[in-house]
Amino acid sequence: MSNIPKISEAEWEIMKIIWNKNPCTANEIIKYLEGSTEWKPKTVKSLISRLLKKNAISFNEEGRTYYYYPLVNEKECIKEESKSFIQRVYNGAAKNMLLNFIEDNKLTEEDIDDLKRILDDRK
Structure with a gap:
């Protein structure tokens, strides 16, 4: 059994940013997504919260700022998602x-x- 959490399509967008810009703040994620989504800051923060609960990410607190970083490897997540897709769509x-x-x-x-x-x- 894999310890890679099931990540939704919206959560993938957040993870891509965190993998690329590690560590990063919620405000940096929100700013990065401004041109590509119509998500409100509250939506982004909810997605971050879900990823925290899934143990896909964690954070370091510096003052009142949270710096998020991945707990799961990008390549491993892609591999797991690929296996899941092949199983779901092509019966393995x-x-x-x-x-x-x-x-x-x-x-x-x-x-x-x-x-x-x-x-x-x-x-």
């Missing part, structure tokens, strides 16, 4: 997901060479 069949991706996306020669190399390495 990564091959079907990969085939669907390849058929529906324009791949460059470089992309194809990279995929071949990765598959050869897995043999």
Whole structure:
């Protein structure tokens, strides 16, 4: 069983900022999101609170300011989310997901060479 918490789509937006700008304050997160979402500061603070409860993040207190930092590794979260997605959408069949991706996306020669190399390495 993984110790990676289940993170909602909105919480992912907060986590991306915290992973990128570690540590950061709630006001920094709010300011960063101003152009890309219509979330009110209260919404952002609620999402931060949910992430704290899930033990995805923690904080250091300096005076009256809280500096948030991640408790979970970004790559591990992505890996866990990928597994969950493949299980949920493709019944665990990564091959079907990969085939669907390849058929529906324009791949460059470089992309194809990279995929071949990765598959050869897995043999």
